[in-house]
Amino acid sequence: xxxxxxxxxxxxxxxxxxxxxxxxxxxxxxxxxxxxxxxxxxxxxxxxxxxxxxxxxxxxxxxxxxxxxxxxxxxxxxxxxxxxxxxxxxxxxxxxxxxxxxxxxxxxxxxxxxxxxxxxxxxxxxxxxxxxxxxxxxxxxxxxxxxxxxxxxxxxxxxxxxxxxxxxxx
Numbered sequence: 001x002x003x004x005x006x007x008x009x010x011x012x013x014x015x016x017x018x019x020x021x022x023x024x025x026x027x028x029x030x031x032x033x034x035x036x037x038x039x040x041x042x043x044x045x046x047x048x049x050x051x052x053x054x055x056x057x058x059x060x061x062x063x064x065x066x067x068x069x070x071x072x073x074x075x076x077x078x079x080x081x082x083x084x085x086x087x088x089x090x091x092x093x094x095x096x097x098x099x100x101x102x103x104x105x106x107x108x109x110x111x112x113x114x115x116x117x118x119x120x121x122x123x124x125x126x127x128x129x130x131x132x133x134x135x136x137x138x139x140x141x142x143x144x145x146x147x148x149x150x151x152x153x154x155x156x157x158x159x160x161x162x163x164x165x166x167x168x169x170x
Contacts, residue, residue: 024053041125062090062117
């Protein structure tokens with residue numbers, strides 16, 4: 001079915017021409033850390049990933065970020081680039097729910113394959129355990145859902161994930 005989507009074959013051919021790899025990974029401390037912002041976590045993870053890849057920050061000419069759920073920032077990727085002190089040629093901010101991480105990598109691969117960038121940093125960091133309460137997170141999920149389609153039938157987004165988890169466990 002996906003074979004028939006417009007652009008799929010062209011995208012595959014483009015990606016085959018240029019090898020794309022994940023060269024470095026950076027993981028920050030996790031838990032309730034009330035004194036650190038999402039940009040602090042983004043910066044720390046970025047430094048660790050760049051170091052792990054064995055490159056310099058100046059080698060990075062592309063940036064893909066995921067929006068913060070706690071600190072709402074307009075033009076997230078450009079704001080983080082400024083905060084982190086980088087000036088990439090390619091920018092993108094991604095927010096596609098549970099597929100955000102994989103879509104960030106896909107955008108980076110396409111940017112490299114198309115020649116828009118040579119080295120792309122994909123980074124996601126947030127302070128959801130300290131920066132937002134349980135009731136606040138529930139309100140945020142309610143705000144982001146499609147209430148007219150989900151509420152009448154009782155299957156909200158968290159319920160859908162719970163259903164998938166239950167199926168996996170049994």
